[in-house]
Amino acid sequence: MSGIRDEKVVAGISCSEVLARLSDYLDGDLAVDARRQVEDHLRGCDGCARFGGEFRSTVRALRVHLGRPGSLPASVRERLREALDEER
Amino acid sequence: MSHGAPRRVPEIRAEPFLAPHDSQVKMVTSLQPGEATTDEALVVACGAGDRAAFDRLVDRHGDALFRFASRQCGSARDAEDALQDGLLAAWRGAATFRGEASARTWLFQVVLHACRRRSRRRAGEPAFHAPVEEAEALSDGEAGADERAAARQTAAALSQALAELPEESSEVLLLRDVEGLSGGEAAAILGIGLAAMKSRLHRARLELKERVEAILGHALRETKS
Numbered sequence: 423m424s425g426i427r428d429e430k431v432v433a434g435i436s437c438s439e440v441l442a443r444l445s446d447y448l449d450g451d452l453a454v455d456a457r458r459q460v461e462d463h464l465r466g467c468d469g470c471a472r473f474g475g476e477f478r479s480t481v482r483a484l485r486v487h488l489g490r491p492g493s494l495p496a497s498v499r500e501r502l503r504e505a506l507d508e509e510r
Numbered sequence: 511m512s513h514g515a516p517r518r519v520p521e522i523r524a525e526p527f528l529a530p531h532d533s534q535v536k537m538v539t540s541l542q543p544g545e546a547t548t549d550e551a552l553v554v555a556c557g558a559g560d561r562a563a564f565d566r567l568v569d570r571h572g573d574a575l576f577r578f579a580s581r582q583c584g585s586a587r588d589a590e591d592a593l594q595d596g597l598l599a600a601w602r603g604a605a606t607f608r609g610e611a612s613a614r615t616w617l618f619q620v621v622l623h624a625c626r627r628r629s630r631r632r633a634g635e636p637a638f639h640a641p642v643e644e645a646e647a648l649s650d651g652e653a654g655a656d657e658r659a660a661a662r663q664t665a666a667a668l669s670q671a672l673a674e675l676p677e678e679s680s681e682v683l684l685l686r687d688v689e690g691l692s693g694g695e696a697a698a699i700l701g702i703g704l705a706a707m708k709s710r711l712h713r714a715r716l717e718l719k720e721r722v723e724a725i726l727g728h729a730l731r732e733t734k735s
Binding site: 442444445446449451475476477479480481483484485487488489491492493494495497498499501502505506509 | 573581590664693708712
């Protein structure tokens with residue numbers, strides 16, 4: 423699977439299993455035990471730690487770079503107003 | 511951007527809300543100016559023909575809906591058209607609103623459907639990705655020239671990668687990771703279960719990471735948030 427070159431088992435969980443749980447881990451959706459297991463694996467596996475960091479950076483970058491406040495153009499509001507007037 | 515005379519807007523029907531909990535939605539048929547009220551009450555007021563209530567809904571959610579449509583549609587012009595289609599559909603369908611999901615979820619659903627319709631018409635045309643002026647970004651004036659250039663490059667790569675992803679991948683990324691909606695909201699807007707949404711989101715994030723790296727030639731490292 424993408425990003426995992428040397429599959430291994432660390433802390434009782436394989437690299438593939440960690441990869442499959444990265445989003446749940448990032449979103450805080452893992453139960454305490456599962457979260458701890460993933461963290462133990464990441465501490466003992468350089469490949470997954472690096473991949474996980476890049477994964478998190480990519481997800482965060484979406485919000486940082488594309489989630490900036492934007493304004494609804496006045497032209498859209500105006501067209502909407504005109505369309506609503508026509509509906510009367 | 512000026513579009514000259516207003517165009518005829520195609521009919522899009524907002525999905526009616528079924529109502530297991532009718533009593534949850536306070537029936538409001540007119541609102542006093544400035545009155546603090548919920549989105550859901552505003553939608554109900556819209557259903558009774560209250561244009562001021564509609565304006566207030568657009569004030570609250572128009573920016574986020576426009577940002578979403580801009581990323582999701584094939585062109586800036588389509589984004590504006592899709593948003594207009596969607597908001598008009600919301601106005602027409604407001605009388606069916608019963609509050610099973612939040613008003614914000616409903617508005618995103620309606621705009622999403624409008625974007626999909628526009629995108630289908632554009633199928634086969636080159637993928638569009640929004641200009642990167644938003645990456646003038648990291649606008650804190652302390653950022654150096656190198657940092658600003660890197661931010662522009664990252665934003666451009668993210669925009670391009672998003673535009674190249676399958677529609678269902680870009681949709682879920684925009685809702686969850688750009689707009690920051692909850693998992694439940696995103697699932698409801700997409701019309702799928704929470705588990706399916708999570709699975710789709712994870713695949714989409716992996717796809718995005720791979721594409722961004724192919725575009726930039728390297729993986730993204732930590733950015734300031």
